[in-house]
Amino acid sequence: MEEDELALVKAIESGDTDLVHLVIMHLKRKLSPAEFFRMVGPKPLARSLLESYCKQQEPQLLRDFYYQDDRNLDSANGVVLEGYRSENATERMNKFKIAAKMYSDDKDRSFEAKATDDAIKLLQMQESLTRELGQDYLGLSVSETIAKLLELGHASKASKVKSDMKVPDKRFWWLKTRSLVHSQDWEGLEKFAKSNSKLGYAGIVDMLVRVKTTSATAQAQKYVEFMRKAGGAQEREAQQFADVLPKLTPLRASGSSRSLAG
Numbered sequence: 001m002e003e004d005e006l007a008l009v010k011a012i013e014s015g016d017t018d019l020v021h022l023v024i025m026h027l028k029r030k031l032s033p034a035e036f037f038r039m040v041g042p043k044p045l046a047r048s049l050l051e052s053y054c055k056q057q058e059p060q061l062l063r064d065f066y067y068q069d070d071r072n073l074d075s076a077n078g079v080v081l082e083g084y085r086s087e088n089a090t091e092r093m094n095k096f097k098i099a100a101k102m103y104s105d106d107k108d109r110s111f112e113a114k115a116t117d118d119a120i121k122l123l124q125m126q127e128s129l130t131r132e133l134g135q136d137y138l139g140l141s142v143s144e145t146i147a148k149l150l151e152l153g154h155a156s157k158a159s160k161v162k163s164d165m166k167v168p169d170k171r172f173w174w175l176k177t178r179s180l181v182h183s184q185d186w187e188g189l190e191k192f193a194k195s196n197s198k199l200g201y202a203g204i205v206d207m208l209v210r211v212k213t214t215s216a217t218a219q220a221q222k223y224v225e226f227m228r229k230a231g232g233a234q235e236r237e238a239q240q241f242a243d244v245l246p247k248l249t250p251l252r253a254s255g256s257s258r259s260l261a262g
Helices: 002-014 017-030 033-040 044-056 059-068 072-085 089-104 107-133 142-151 155-164 169-182 186-195 202-211 214-230 232-247
Strands: none
Touching: 002 017, 002 033, 002 044, 017 033, 017 044, 033 044, 033 059, 044 059, 059 072, 072 089, 072 107, 089 107, 107 142, 107 155, 142 155, 142 169, 155 169, 169 186, 169 202, 186 214, 202 214, 202 232, 214 232
């Protein structure tokens, strides 16, 4: 044991990280996990190299190392990372559940526990949507899931995801507005805009201006008039758009835009 530790110390003192890594791998094969962790743990360089190696090659060993070192938060974070790296939905779900339990055991980690519970809920929804609709939703963010549902015409399911995942009204408004503009559903856009008039029309005009088609520009002019009629700050902002619109040169007569950033 003393010779092993001396070899590790000498490697660290040399400043050669490749040599330190080789010694660590030798010790990992030779020593019991408990002995190995006790030897590597107190040495910052060796510990850092071990963590980097384990994150790429042996995540379970890293979890054992964190457990031995009473680093429960790092251990839980590592399990979450393993989950996201897995392309298997069942395995990902199991990793998230393990991490959620680890977070919930620490009263100071309620935020992380809630975030992991939300990730589990989203994954369960995505599995259900994938089976029911025949489209792959796994691995998407909440916003991406809603956007894809809207794009494919599943507005009611998009609204349910919004409700279940507690998506803010303004974010959902932006996602749905973008979808309606992209599909050039002008009638649907006007209906949605008027039902959410408290959020104003400036965001809609901005999206339409970015599309740069004849039809989108005509729609933008209509919403500028809505802004004028709304009065107040919207009326003042409408003038800025009114100054810009006549200068726009449509890139194409029609067609949906691919420039609406998500």
